[in-house]
Amino acid sequence: MKEEEVSFFSEGERISAILRLPDGSPPGSWPAIVQGPGWLGLKDAKLYLRYHEGLTDAGFAVMIFDYRGFGESEGDRRLLSPSRQLEDLVNAVTYLTTREDVDADNIGVFGSGGTGGGNAVLLAAVDDRVGCAVAQVPVADGEDWLRRMRREYEWQEFLARLRADREQRVTTGEGELVQPREEIMIPTPERRQTKVKADVDDRVSDGVWLRGAEEILSYKPIDVVDRIAPRGLMVIAVEDDPVTPTDHAVSLYERAGAPKKLILQRHTTHYAAYEQYGEEVVPAIVEWFQQHLNRSGLVVFSEEATPDDR
Numbered sequence: 001m002k003e004e005e006v007s008f009f010s011e012g013e014r015i016s017a018i019l020r021l022p023d024g025s026p027p028g029s030w031p032a033i034v035q036g037p038g039w040l041g042l043k044d045a046k047l048y049l050r051y052h053e054g055l056t057d058a059g060f061a062v063m064i065f066d067y068r069g070f071g072e073s074e075g076d077r078r079l080l081s082p083s084r085q086l087e088d089l090v091n092a093v094t095y096l097t098t099r100e101d102v103d104a105d106n107i108g109v110f111g112s113g114g115t116g117g118g119n120a121v122l123l124a125a126v127d128d129r130v131g132c133a134v135a136q137v138p139v140a141d142g143e144d145w146l147r148r149m150r151r152e153y154e155w156q157e158f159l160a161r162l163r164a165d166r167e168q169r170v171t172t173g174e175g176e177l178v179q180p181r182e183e184i185m186i187p188t189p190e191r192r193q194t195k196v197k198a199d200v201d202d203r204v205s206d207g208v209w210l211r212g213a214e215e216i217l218s219y220k221p222i223d224v225v226d227r228i229a230p231r232g233l234m235v236i237a238v239e240d241d242p243v244t245p246t247d248h249a250v251s252l253y254e255r256a257g258a259p260k261k262l263i264l265q266r267h268t269t270h271y272a273a274y275e276q277y278g279e280e281v282v283p284a285i286v287e288w289f290q291q292h293l294n295r296s297g298l299v300v301f302s303e304e305a306t307p308d309d310r
Helices: 046-057 082-097 115-126 142-148 152-172 180-184 189-193 212-217 246-255 278-292
Strands: 002-010 013-021 030-035 061-065 102-114 130-138 232-238 260-265
Touching (some): 002 082, 013 082, 046 278, 082 102, 082 212, 102 115, 130 278, 152 212
Parallel strands (some): 030 102, 102 130, 232 260
16 A cells, blocks of 8 residues: 555645555556544544555555644634535545546545544535445434433533523634533543544644534434435444444434445444454445446436337
């Protein structure tokens, strides 16, 4: 696998990306996979290497990038905005179409972890240049996601805090800064202990505008997942997952049109599953892209005569 540091612009701000390519000379151009990191993730997280190695070994180019405001990309470090992340993903696809070593007719999306998985669904739903999608442990409904992390009184307190922040912004011009890991998403005991993301955790902003939580409340990949068909969607879930609820993944699968596939990882946990089932899940992802990233430059339309036409 070869690596190339690349950049492109998203709404005027420079995006830093890593393009990973198969070894050897391209057969004209590579089919490509675009990935935006998961919740508070960064492009160079070691967690993603297993997936990218599997894809490049199979002849795919993979581009992963830091969203605006994250890592080495430009942008306000205090702004956590799923809608801007979707813009970044659309612009990433456009960048890939400009490269001679990428097959612009065959670009897929892979997303892993919370809004990473949900963003893969959103991109495929709004951009038909994306031939198929894989969403691993996705969020389907941001409001439900945030609510389940809190007891009822905590949820009401959180909503009151959002109302107070709106009032503060319109009266003073300044909002509240919060720690996204502790005050927007509430980490599980496993998240506090795991080292899965330790290589990037200390490089993510620990102060973002609370108003970003309002965007997550309106974050609804479930409302648009049906737009992906007849392009393919694979959803990967963990059974009894308290981090990204299992029924979010199941609901996305059920509402999506065919072709679709659901993989349920059992007897594991959200963070342990990456390693425990990697040897099975990575080949399944590769196979999915091989099956569904096969659009040709030749499109044939035909209609057979019926008996009444003769």
